[in-house]
Amino acid sequence: MLTIRLLGRPAIERDGVAIRPPRGRKAWALLTYLLLTERPQSRRHLSELLFADADDPLGALRWTLAELRRTLNIPDVLTSDPVITAFGDNVIVDVNLVTRDDTDPAPLLKAGGELLEDMNLASSSAFESWLLVERHRVSARIEARCRQVAVSLLAAGQARDAIGYAARAVARNPLEEGNHELLVRSLAATGDRVAALRQVVVCEDILRRELGLESSAALREAATVSTGNAVAPPLSGRAAGSSQLDAGRAAIVAGAVDAGLQCLRRAVTEASRYGDPGLQGRALAALGAALIHAVRGRDEEGSIALHEAIQLTTLTGDRATAARAYRELGFVEVQAGRRDTAEEWLTKAQAAAETDAEFAALLGLRGMNASDFGDYPAAFGYLIESVERAARCADHRQEAWSLSILARAHLLREEKNEAAAALQRSLELIFQQRWMAFLPWPQTFRAQLDLDAGNLDAAGDTLEHAWELACQLGDPCWEGMAARGLGLLNASRADYATALKWQDEAAFRCIRVPDRYQWVHAYALDAAVTTALKHEDVARATPMLDTLATLAAHCDMREFVVRAHVHRWRLGDGAALGTARLLSASIDNPALEDLLR
Missing domain, CATH: 1.25.40 (Serine Threonine Protein Phosphatase 5, Tetratricopeptide repeat)
Structure with a gap:
C-alpha cells in the first residue's frame, strides 16, 4: 500500500515505511496539482504553470513526470496528454482521507499542518496563487x-x-x-x-x-447544559407534547420567538418523557429550524437538535421530518460557505424528498450554493426547477425566494433583462404574500440594476427603504446588503467620504453575528475594494483585499477569488491577471470574461 502525504511536510510511504521522495520541489508541486485539480490537465498547461522559466518547459515536465513514476514505482500512470492520474485503490492520498465524507473520521484528529507546508515556488507565481487558494x-x-x-x-x-x-x-x-x-x-x-x-x-x-x-x-x-424547562406544562404525555409542538410552531410564525422556543423545548421534553420518538423527532426538527431561522447566533444549537431529529427518524422511518432536517442542515452549511458539506446534506434531502414543496425548497438551496461557488449552469438548472415546483404547489414564498436567487445569478453575469424580469416577479409575490421580512433582499438587487443604469434617485429610494426595514427586522444580512448599496450610491454621486462610512457600516453589519452569510460579506468587501481602487486609496484597499482573498478562498467562492486577483493586478501585481485567468477557466460567466480582458 502506497500512502502519499501532502499535509504538513510532504512524504511518501510504502506499507508504513518512508521511501525516497522525488527530487525537486516542482515534482511535489506537480504531483499535488494533478491529484487535487478536478479535471485532467494538458501537458502544455502544466509546462506553462510550473516550468515556464525552463529552456525547454515541455522537456522539464517530461523529466519530472518520469521522476514521479520512478518514485511511485507505478509505470502506467502520469502518462499521456492530458496526464493520467488514475492511481487505483492501492494508493492512499492523505488529503482524501480527511476531506471525503465517506471515510473514517479518526484521521481528522491527527491531520496537522497545511498543504505542502513551507513549500514555495517563487518562480511559478500562478502555481503559488493556486496553492494558496487550495x-x-x-x-x-x-x-x-x-x-x-x-x-x-x-x-x-x-x-x-x-x-x-x-x-x-x-x-x-x-x-x-x-x-x-x-x-x-x-x-x-x-x-x-x-x-x-x-x-x-x-x-x-x-x-x-x-x-x-x-x-x-x-x-x-453553551457552558450550561440544559436540564429541561423550569416550567412544565399542566398536562403531560403525548397530548401535551403534541399541543406544545403546535403552539410552538404557531408562535414562531406569529413572531413570538421566545414563547415559541419555550413551547418547542417543552414538546421535546414531553415526547421524550412519554417515549414517543416520532413526536420527539418532529419537535426537535421544528426546534432546530426555529433556532436557525428565527433567532441569530443559534445555528450550533439548532444543528445539534436537527442531528438528534435525524437519529430518531432513522428509528421511526419519518421521511418528511428527515427531509426537512437534512435541508435545514444544508442551509446552515450554504450560509457558512462550507460547500461540500452543504451538498452532502442537500443531496440527502433530495433523496428523501417526495413533494413539490420539498423539492422546491432544497433545489433553491442547491441553486444558491452552486451560484455562490460560481457554477452558473448548475445554479440555473436547480433554481428554474425550484421556481417551477414552487409555483405548481402554490408555495409562493418559496417561489419568490428562488426567483430572487435566480435574479442575483443573472445580475452577476450582467444579464440585466433576465435579472429585472425575475426580480419583478419575486417582488410581486412578496407584496402579495405580505412577506415584508424578506423584502430588503430583492430590493437591494433591484437598486443595483438602477445604479448600473444611472437611475440614482430610484436606487436611493429603494436602498433607503431596504435599510430602514432591515434595521427594524434586525437582520444583519439585509443590513449589510443595503449598506453596501448605499455606499455604491454615494460613490456614484462623487461623495467618497459618505461612501466610506456606508461601506464600513456594511462590513460591520455583515460580521456582527457568528452565523453570518459569508457570500454577503464577500460581496460587500468586493464593492468596498473596487470603490477604494477607483479613488486610488491603496491604504484602504489593501487590508480589505487581503480579507476578501482569504474569505473567498476559505469559503470556496471562486468568482471572488478571481476578482481578488484582478484587484491585486490593479495594485501593481503583474502576475495576478494571469493567475486570475487560470483560476477563472471553469467559471461560466461572460461578465467575468469581460473583466479579465
Missing part, C-alpha cells in the same frame, strides 16, 4: 468535517468523543465563534463546566483582540 480550501474542508463529526457525536450523547473533533475545528479556525461554541458544549456535556467556562473566556479574548467583536450570548449559555 490550502484555504483543504483547511476549510477539514474544519467542516470536524464540525460535522462533533455535532453528530454530541447529538448521539457521546460528548467526550466530540471534544477532540471540536478542538481540531477550533485549531483550524480560531476566529470562528461557532467552533468554540461546539467545544464549549462538548466540555459542558461531559460535566466539566470549569473547562467549558475557560474556553468561553479564550473565545471572548480572541474575538475581541483579533476582530474587535463581542461574543454572542449563545457562547456563554
